[in-house]
Amino acid sequence: MADVTVIGAGVAGLWAALALSRCGLRPRLIDRTGPPGPHGCSWWAGGMLAPRCEGAVADPAIVRHGQAAAGHWAEVTRVVQRGSLVVALPRDRAELARFARRTSGHTAVPDVSALEPDLTGPHRALFMADEAHLDPREALGDLVRALAARGVTVTRDTVTPDAVLGPVIDARGMAAGLAGLRGVRGEMLVLRARDIRLSRPVRLLHPRHPLYVVPRADGVFMLGATQIESADWRGISARAVLELLGAAYALDPRFAEAEVLETGADLRPAFADNVPRVVVRGRVLHLNGLFRHGYLMAPALALQAVAYLTNGIKGDLVHAD
Structure with missing residues (x-):
């Protein structure tokens, strides 16, 4: 039995599952294509954890949340911190x-x-x-292994939030068909x-x-x-x-x-402003709109989603209808 179903095993979905597990909940992680690979957007990233550089064109929220990304990633994978x-x-x-x-x-x-x-x-x-970088494919593999150590594996299946009982975190990216993307x-x-x-x-x-x-x-x-x-x-x-x-x-x-x-x-x-967010639609939390900030913002997005789901805390990245 799972407490929360996470749909999508890209960088956002993997981080959401890990954040749920760390706070004592049992996630079920589902992806129509299985574990991360060339089929996913996360596979083709550069892996730069460079919030100050992104600040040249990005919203201040990216700089603010992105400064914690290297620390979060260092808990699960190798991070090179050479600026x-x-x-x-x-x-x-x-x-x-x-x-x-x-x-x-x-x-x-x-x-x-x-x-x-x-x-x-x-x-x-x-x-x-103070900036850093990582190898995205190595990082995805390390996330999968960290989840497996907690008893969470990626199930290959095709589901939509409507077909799932209980709380859902939808991290399917473009496949979610979310308005405004x-x-x-x-x-x-x-x-x-x-x-x-x-x-x-x-x-x-x-x-x-x-x-x-x-x-x-x-x-x-x-x-x-x-x-x-x-x-x-x-x-x-x-x-x-x-x-x-x-x-x-x-x-x-x-x-x-x-x-x-x-x-x-x-x-x-x-999204129009290029800022990732958690869009709350009833029992479904959409983690989406990561734009070019997937590895930089996935940890922050996952933590805010779990805080809202467990304690009703509405962070600045949470948009509740």
């Missing part, structure tokens, strides 16, 4: 100045090679020392460049083709930053590949010799 480096070519110094005005907690870096010796170009930079497609590349070493995520500012590069193990890097207002589920576009590779080449020409390991695209659910 974020934001760079711009000399011709784009205005972009860096604009970014600096819109964010906080950064220091100017007169010599980028002091932090990243492999970046020897004429870059201007800012350093956010729109799809935002993100596209990514995974490269192996054995002769390039980076110890932290690097964001290259550009007026048209911004880029972030997230280091993973064994000379592997994830490249992303495309954000397309589209509900089209098709794969990565040729335009995105060209733009991502061109920006990577501008950051470091050695990326031109990198091995392309993987390409991917996902459709991220977002």
Whole structure:
């Protein structure tokens, strides 16, 4: 017997199940495709826990809640806390100045090679020392294992909240069909460049083709930053590949010799203000609208959902009809 049914085993649903279990409730976790994998939006994330960087364009709630994300994740998976480096070519110094005005907690870096010796170009930079990153696929696996240790596994089944008795947490993303959601497609590349070493995520500012590069193990890097207002589920576009590779080449020409390991695209659910929320509809709590902030905001969203479900506490991310 379960106390709460969680539908959707992406990053939001997994965190919701873990938060429920930690507070003494018995969750039942259901996903139509089973445990996390390439079928889910969470699989294609960059894994940056960078609330201050996101503050350049995001709502203050993202910055506020996101600052606790690294601590929550460190309880279940490996988190690398070496900060974020934001760079711009000399011709784009205005972009860096604009970014600096819109964010906080950064220091100017007169010599980028002091932090990243492999970046020897004429870059201007800012350093956010208190930010972090993780490997999303490793983190999803560790969440599944943490739940299994508590007796919670992912059941493969197709259900809707109407077919379930008792309280429900709906974390199905776009599949939930929630009013007010729109799809935002993100596209990514995974490269192996054995002769390039980076110890932290690097964001290259550009007026048209911004880029972030997230280091993973064994000379592997994830490249992303495309954000397309589209509900089209098709794969990565040729335009995105060209733009991502061109920006990577501008950051470091050695990326031109990198091995392309993987390409991917996902459709991220977002509300009009791009702020994730818990939408309460009777006995159903919808955890949705994570936009590009899935790993940054999933712990906070899950904790607020469980606090509302158990004690009626309405946090700032809870929207009750």
